[in-house]
Amino acid sequence: MIRRLRRAPTLAGLGIRIGLVAVVALIAANALLAWIALGAVEQRLEPVIKDKANVLARSIANDLYTAVRLDIPIASLKGVNAYLDNLLTDHPEVAYLAVADPKGKVLFLVQAENGTENTFQPIAANASDANAGTFVSIVDSEYNIVHPLIHDGKEVGHAMIGIDRRYVRNTMGGIFTDIGISLCVAILIVLELTLLVLSLTVARSIGLMRRLMHTVSEGDFSASIMTSGRDDLGRVIDAMNGINAEINRRFRALASGGSAAVLDRLREGRVFAEAGAYRPVQVLLAGDVQYPLFFFIFGVELSRPFFPLFVRDLYDPSLGIDASIAIAMPMSVWVIAMLLTTPFAPTLIRRLGTRNTLLLGMAPTSVGLMATALATGFIELIALRCLTAAGFGLVTAAILVRLAMTAPERRRALNIGVFVTATGGGSICATAIGGILAERLGYENTFIVGAAIVFVAMTIAFGFLSPDEGVGAHVSTPANRRRFGIYGSAKFMTFMGLSALPSRIVLTGFLFFLVPLYLDSIGFGGAAIGRTMMVYFLVLLVMNQAAALMADRFQNHGTLILAGGVSAGIGCLLFVSTTESLPLVCGVALIGLGQSFVMTPQVAALPAYFRNETEAFGTGPVTAAFRVVERAGSIVGPLLAGAVVAVAGLEQAGSFIGYGILVTTGLLALLLAVGVFTRRR
Amino acid sequence: MRLLVVLNLGFLSAFAVTMALMILLNQQKFGDILRGLDDSRVSVVTLDTSRRLRQAVDLGLPLKDIAESRSIVDALIGDYPELQSVSIFDARGKVLVHGGNELAGGASEAPPAWAAGNREADGEVWRLEDPESFVVGAPVVNNFGKLEGGVAVRYSKARYDSIVAGLTKELLEAAVFIFLASGLLAILGTGTALWKLTKTARYLRQSVENLLKPEPDDAPVDTELIEFVGYSATVRETAASLAAAERSGR
Numbered sequence: 028m029i030r031r032l033r034r035a036p037t038l039a040g041l042g043i044r045i046g047l048v049a050v051v052a053l054i055a056a057n058a059l060l061a062w063i064a065l066g067a068v069e070q071r072l073e074p075v076i077k078d079k080a081n082v083l084a085r086s087i088a089n090d091l092y093t094a095v096r097l098d099i100p101i102a103s104l105k106g107v108n109a110y111l112d113n114l115l116t117d118h119p120e121v122a123y124l125a126v127a128d129p130k131g132k133v134l135f136l137v138q139a140e141n142g143t144e145n146t147f148q149p150i151a152a153n154a155s156d157a158n159a160g161t162f163v164s165i166v167d168s169e170y171n172i173v174h175p176l177i178h179d180g181k182e183v184g185h186a187m188i189g190i191d192r193r194y195v196r197n198t199m200g201g202i203f204t205d206i207g208i209s210l211c212v213a214i215l216i217v218l219e220l221t222l223l224v225l226s227l228t229v230a231r232s233i234g235l236m237r238r239l240m241h242t243v244s245e246g247d248f249s250a251s252i253m254t255s256g257r258d259d260l261g262r263v264i265d266a267m268n269g270i271n272a273e274i275n276r277r278f279r280a281l282a283s284g285g286s287a288a289v290l291d292r293l294r295e296g297r298v299f300a301e302a303g304a305y306r307p308v309q310v311l312l313a314g315d316v317q318y319p320l321f322f323f324i325f326g327v328e329l330s331r332p333f334f335p336l337f338v339r340d341l342y343d344p345s346l347g348i349d350a351s352i353a354i355a356m357p358m359s360v361w362v363i364a365m366l367l368t369t370p371f372a373p374t375l376i377r378r379l380g381t382r383n384t385l386l387l388g389m390a391p392t393s394v395g396l397m398a399t400a401l402a403t404g405f406i407e408l409i410a411l412r413c414l415t416a417a418g419f420g421l422v423t424a425a426i427l428v429r430l431a432m433t434a435p436e437r438r439r440a441l442n443i444g445v446f447v448t449a450t451g452g453g454s455i456c457a458t459a460i461g462g463i464l465a466e467r468l469g470y471e472n473t474f475i476v477g478a479a480i481v482f483v484a485m486t487i488a489f490g491f492l493s494p495d496e497g498v499g500a501h502v503s504t505p506a507n508r509r510r511f512g513i514y515g516s517a518k519f520m521t522f523m524g525l526s527a528l529p530s531r532i533v534l535t536g537f538l539f540f541l542v543p544l545y546l547d548s549i550g551f552g553g554a555a556i557g558r559t560m561m562v563y564f565l566v567l568l569v570m571n572q573a574a575a576l577m578a579d580r581f582q583n584h585g586t587l588i589l590a591g592g593v594s595a596g597i598g599c600l601l602f603v604s605t606t607e608s609l610p611l612v613c614g615v616a617l618i619g620l621g622q623s624f625v626m627t628p629q630v631a632a633l634p635a636y637f638r639n640e641t642e643a644f645g646t647g648p649v650t651a652a653f654r655v656v657e658r659a660g661s662i663v664g665p666l667l668a669g670a671v672v673a674v675a676g677l678e679q680a681g682s683f684i685g686y687g688i689l690v691t692t693g694l695l696a697l698l699l700a701v702g703v704f705t706r707r708r
Numbered sequence: 709m710r711l712l713v714v715l716n717l718g719f720l721s722a723f724a725v726t727m728a729l730m731i732l733l734n735q736q737k738f739g740d741i742l743r744g745l746d747d748s749r750v751s752v753v754t755l756d757t758s759r760r761l762r763q764a765v766d767l768g769l770p771l772k773d774i775a776e777s778r779s780i781v782d783a784l785i786g787d788y789p790e791l792q793s794v795s796i797f798d799a800r801g802k803v804l805v806h807g808g809n810e811l812a813g814g815a816s817e818a819p820p821a822w823a824a825g826n827r828e829a830d831g832e833v834w835r836l837e838d839p840e841s842f843v844v845g846a847p848v849v850n851n852f853g854k855l856e857g858g859v860a861v862r863y864s865k866a867r868y869d870s871i872v873a874g875l876t877k878e879l880l881e882a883a884v885f886i887f888l889a890s891g892l893l894a895i896l897g898t899g900t901a902l903w904k905l906t907k908t909a910r911y912l913r914q915s916v917e918n919l920l921k922p923e924p925d926d927a928p929v930d931t932e933l934i935e936f937v938g939y940s941a942t943v944r945e946t947a948a949s950l951a952a953a954e955r956s957g958r
Binding site: 041044045048049051052053055056057059060061063064067068071072075076078079082083085086089090093117118120195198199202205206209210213216217220221223224228229236237240241243244245246248258259260261262263266267269270273274277278281289290292293297463467468 | 711718726727729730733734736737741745746748749752756759763871875879882883887889891893894898900901902905906909910912913916917919920935936938941943946950953
């Protein structure tokens, strides 16, 4: 029956080929457009620059003429170089300014610093060509403009200007970083999109086919696949459904008039849809929620690089709250609102299904972001942040529940990896692009773009998730009476106070609150703030997995937690001690490194450090208590930082958090060294 | 086909968004540079004029009595056609000499914002914007530091807007062609990449459809789906059992 062998393309191979095609087309299109844009800009600016140089040449000639009128020889004039130097500073496109005598001998010359060598030289030999008026020549990379100085009909000298033709290219170069970052984000999105579509169409269809084939192989003809697509794979599924339908039709025809013995023989080892109803075949993939989550985080986090600055603009002094604390308040309120909706996720999934729960969370988030853009007052902003955060809390909790539902215990870490990848990727893209958009479009429009991206996430969730999935599912939650006992453990609370709480204060108080304000105070624009903050998420995404691997391999969680604390502390101190870009980025990277060292080992260390507590209360309640303390840190972080800023200023607040982390890490090291957490009672 | 459409709709959206962002960034940066160059050029002209007037004021002439003022203004209007107007006004804002387009509300009084800007300029240039023009001004201060008046030069926003719009139009036109070309490349590339999958799916469908046919077509089977072997065997065996039961029932 099998005539020929046909090898199907693997999903990974298909993804790579399609992704490559899309990325090549994307890069080629944007590179070509950038090249055309640069040419068009240069072409339009050249005459403007020449006009300006002419004006400048005339102005210099006019000023010198004042002296010439008094019969002072040009060569004897004092302070000409200082005068030319001032002009050079005011006009960055000028490569050199010179004054020459009638024979073309250069009397005064100032040149722009151009890297290591001075390449600009006045074209003094052409000076005599300028007798009739301003003469313009182009030599290599500069325009040379010579303006004659005439007194009593006699040429007494020349004012000469060289314009660096690379000025336009160099100035336009400033946007290439932004363009490069936008392109990187677009590439990431295109790759995500490729994986999304392939995962939700090809991988899902093949998974369903395999499941049905396996079911039928075991003699079960009572199952059927619900398909919505009319693609080629959908037609294969239709054909398989048709086979089951035909087998069941023939069986039912026999059942209506056949003997019981014949039917019993047919039923041996087989299951038919005797009542006519088919059992649906379902395949749940963790990746189903990865893509809506990526876009959701992308949309929400778009305001990350400028949010404190946006709040500062809406701050109302008549409320009687200090500005720094007022700026921190919406960030703390965000965590509280999130906490309030998180517990509803399992119940809502059980009643409405995963898809509808996600839509129920995403809708207020999108509306909240849109309304935030239009907010005119501080109180209004707080209310809108509550609305947005309520949706955010519900969505993230629902996705975590969904990931826990779709994976067996041994694969749960892998599924959580899906969450970390999606949130990390979304945050990186959002902080980078959010800064650029804020600088170009303004804060309000960036919120609207964020709302639109959340709407895209809603569309993906609506289009690709089954409406019934998750309905009636049971998700275990720890019993209340066991949940609270853990807070009575002094040892547990000490660890939380020295590790979990400070690491969240660094995140929300330092990174989310202080970093944008500090960078803004030293003159960084939105795009530069976004780029700097993006480094944190980038380091976190890369190092999180490495830290988890190290923690598992060496089973020395304490060392990693301590290293993380030291790294974050030094990062904070380095950051507030400088105004230079590179050390600032290093500071943020050290904070990211510190957080990645701390995050996974903190959770992994809980069963080892709190054996008695885990035995008494269970792993779930201990981990849940850890999360509660973490969130308390997230609430406290911005308020604490805001309070210190109000009293002592931005740098001091940063130093306070930095030294605070180092002190708590030192105390933790001491307690670990004496075996407080590792000794079993 | 649906897969091709869904994938390429996503790709084309990403292409469109990045190209739109590219145009926006270029347009804004170009606008900033152009504005800076124009402003700097007019500032040089304005400061020059202010210095020339100051030389006369330093000789003891009141600003209103400087005979050269008219020729300075007329020369500027003649030399720089893009300038809308040049005005010399005294410290109270009364216009002494004006050339070019009429000021809003007549030529006798400078707008209050000019006089205010002039007072606060502290010897440097000051800048203002109205709906139609950019305004660059410079105070005229005498030897004793007393403000005698000022010079204000207006130049058109329309020229700036039209240059920026010209660039935007050119970039948009280029972007449309590039978008179409890259879109075509993406569609063809994706189509080629999916072709094998599509073909495999068609063969698999044919194989499934052949399972219940008494005389199946010459159709191959996708061997990567190992479940198909057990599946096809069970289907055939069940179909044979049903056929046997049907025959015995007749």
